[in-house]
Amino acid sequence: MTETKRIKAYGDALDDGAVQLSFTLPVDAGPLARAAALNLAVQMGLEHAEIAYMTPVSQGFSFFVVYGRCRHSVDLSRLQVAEAGLEEMDFFEINDYIKEHIGRKINVVAACTGTDAHTVGIDAIINMKGYKGEYGLERYPWINAWNMGSQVPNAALVAEAVRRKADAILVSQVVTQRDIHIPNLTELVEMLEAEGIRHKVVLVAGGPRISHQLAVELGYDAGFGPGTTPRQVASFIVREMVQRKLGN
Amino acid sequence: MKELLDRAVQYKSIAVVGLAKNTGKTVTVNCLLDGLSNRGLTVGLTSTGRDGEKADVLTDLPKPPVVLPRGAVVATAGGCLGQGTARLEILASLDISNPLGEIVLARVREPGTAEISGPERTRDVQAAIDALLDWSDLVLIDGALDRIAASAPAVTEAAILATGAVLSYDLERVVESTVFSARKLLLPASVRLTPQGAGLLAAGRSGVQSRDGTVKPLPMATLIDGPVELLDYLDAQWSCLLVGGALTNELARLLAAAAQRIPGLEVVVRDGTRIFADIRQWQELERNGVSVTAAAPINLLGVSVNPVGKHGRRIPGAALVEAIAKMLPGVLVVDPLA
Numbered sequence: 001m002t003e004t005k006r007i008k009a010y011g012d013a014l015d016d017g018a019v020q021l022s023f024t025l026p027v028d029a030g031p032l033a034r035a036a037a038l039n040l041a042v043q044m045g046l047e048h049a050e051i052a053y054m055t056p057v058s059q060g061f062s063f064f065v066v067y068g069r070c071r072h073s074v075d076l077s078r079l080q081v082a083e084a085g086l087e088e089m090d091f092f093e094i095n096d097y098i099k100e101h102i103g104r105k106i107n108v109v110a111a112c113t114g115t116d117a118h119t120v121g122i123d124a125i126i127n128m129k130g131y132k133g134e135y136g137l138e139r140y141p142w143i144n145a146w147n148m149g150s151q152v153p154n155a156a157l158v159a160e161a162v163r164r165k166a167d168a169i170l171v172s173q174v175v176t177q178r179d180i181h182i183p184n185l186t187e188l189v190e191m192l193e194a195e196g197i198r199h200k201v202v203l204v205a206g207g208p209r210i211s212h213q214l215a216v217e218l219g220y221d222a223g224f225g226p227g228t229t230p231r232q233v234a235s236f237i238v239r240e241m242v243q244r245k246l247g248n
Numbered sequence: 249m250k251e252l253l254d255r256a257v258q259y260k261s262i263a264v265v266g267l268a269k270n271t272g273k274t275v276t277v278n279c280l281l282d283g284l285s286n287r288g289l290t291v292g293l294t295s296t297g298r299d300g301e302k303a304d305v306l307t308d309l310p311k312p313p314v315v316l317p318r319g320a321v322v323a324t325a326g327g328c329l330g331q332g333t334a335r336l337e338i339l340a341s342l343d344i345s346n347p348l349g350e351i352v353l354a355r356v357r358e359p360g361t362a363e364i365s366g367p368e369r370t371r372d373v374q375a376a377i378d379a380l381l382d383w384s385d386l387v388l389i390d391g392a393l394d395r396i397a398a399s400a401p402a403v404t405e406a407a408i409l410a411t412g413a414v415l416s417y418d419l420e421r422v423v424e425s426t427v428f429s430a431r432k433l434l435l436p437a438s439v440r441l442t443p444q445g446a447g448l449l450a451a452g453r454s455g456v457q458s459r460d461g462t463v464k465p466l467p468m469a470t471l472i473d474g475p476v477e478l479l480d481y482l483d484a485q486w487s488c489l490l491v492g493g494a495l496t497n498e499l500a501r502l503l504a505a506a507a508q509r510i511p512g513l514e515v516v517v518r519d520g521t522r523i524f525a526d527i528r529q530w531q532e533l534e535r536n537g538v539s540v541t542a543a544a545p546i547n548l549l550g551v552s553v554n555p556v557g558k559h560g561r562r563i564p565g566a567a568l569v570e571a572i573a574k575m576l577p578g579v580l581v582v583d584p585l586a
Binding site for chain 2: 153154155156158159162163182183186187189190191193194195196198199212216217218219221222
């Protein structure tokens with residue numbers, strides 16, 4: 001038996017289960033809306049639920065902040081988390097690894113695709129100045145990196161990847177309303193298949209709502225969430241290239 | 249369903265692909281597994297994504313389990329074995345991996361549910377199908393999400409297209425996108441394409457073919473973003489464009505414009521899975537008299553329909569089946585659970 005490690009949400013004291021949640025209801029603010037919000041919170045399993053804040057947001061809609069105690073707990077010992085894992089190498093180790101195992105500079109093409117104009121994620125990974133005190137891939141002597149910027153159509157990204165003979169393609173998706181990132185990400189995979197180059201590249205997705213598990217489900221080799229540093233991405237790319245013998 | 253099974257038994261490999269998630273691919277696969285094994289066939293199964301897991305990784309909604317009959321053979325990642333109630337015996341391991349582990353072949357000793365996660369890249373899917381055919385009579389491929397690459401004729405012999413209310417609660421819109429997707433898969437074979445042109449396409453290269461059948465490869469690495477220099481290679485004589493990769497909106501836009509000075513412009517793609525142009529851009533091509541054909545047509549066995557939408561709301565299943573069938577003469581349209 002593995003040891004269980006149960007935790008609850010934390011407010012003022014361990015295991016008090018205190019949570020705060022906010023939502024909008026399609027009804028005018030007032031006593032009826034307040035009762036509806038409370039009823040919903042109770043159905044969600046909140047004990048001692050109270051409406052901390054109610055405000056009209058437009059005609060026929062009201063916004064709520066609710067406090068309550070969530071009775072549910074999570075057993076950390078039973079959770080399985082999929083991660084692109086692997087030990088990370090540092091800047092120097094990665095360059096040495098490329099030099100030794102691939103023997104030429106590798107080509108990485110990156111873009112924020114579709115209608116997405118948020119480049120903060122891709123810039124953190126690619127641009128020279130990097131992120132969290134780490135250099136971006138542009139600074140790596142053994143990596144040629146191209147950052148195509150924002151609102152790049154999938155077709156333009158694939159074209160760039162073909163022309164640059166990309167070894168890896170990095171896609172960033174920040175805007176995820178109505179799950180727009182999902183068809184956009186699968187379309188890219190399908191285009192790479194249609195062009196006959198999917199098996200020749202390491203395909204990586206990143207963004208605030210991208211988990212490794214989701215990316216893999218969509219047909220990517222890896223997914224990286226918020227807080228990812230350039231060397232984590234670079235470590236994955238070079239190891240994957242060598243494992244799949246893509247360097248030749 | 250019986251008619252679909254009658255058609256299915258004529259092929260060695262069938263991809264079940266969908267217009268979206270939750271269009272009932274796994275339910276269709278289950279019906280085929282059950283029906284085909286009842287006819288005494290040993291069925292092989294793999295998935296280009298993950299199937300049979302309890303909850304959807306995106307929506308957390310419950311998903312139907314894959315139900316394996318006795319004797320069936322699956323190709324799945326080692327990490328998935330033991331996730332269901334079926335008892336599996338490992339036969340061999342393939343030299344292919346996905347992020348959940350190395351892909352193994354396993355035979356069903358005791359029927360039950362299972363989680364199947366097969367190869368993701370089309371190249372690996374082909375290898376898995378070949379390996380499965382050593383142990384089975386017919387292989388089914390459960391597609392992932394809205395990905396249809398597994399239905400390319402180079403990969404599978406036939407395809408089934410899954411659609412449903414998850415696309416929209418508006419019946420008309422479901423019909424429109426389903427019919428458009430099916431028509432892309434049903435793209436007719438090119439009559440003009442020469443063996444030399446077919447060879448070029450099979451290698452994934454693009455080129456132009458003249459009226460007398462001469463084929464010239466194009467120097468561009470790709471046509472995917474509609475490069476303008478392509479226009480230098482097209483004229484009344486060289487009026488047949490062979491597209492080795494994707495036919496996108498960008499390329500279609502360029503060709504629709506070019507068609508105004510090149511009567512009878514024909515575009516040959518490798519197969520229907522290479523078309524990414526949307527319905528508007530497609531109509532624009534048609535209006536300008538461009539004919540789009542395929543080097544290899546896809547055997548679309550049928551369309552399966554799931555009338556239940558994302559949040560459990562239904563649209564009328566029989567009406568949906570009828571409306572799609574009316575627009576796609578000759579194509580079998582079924583609701584597997586009706």
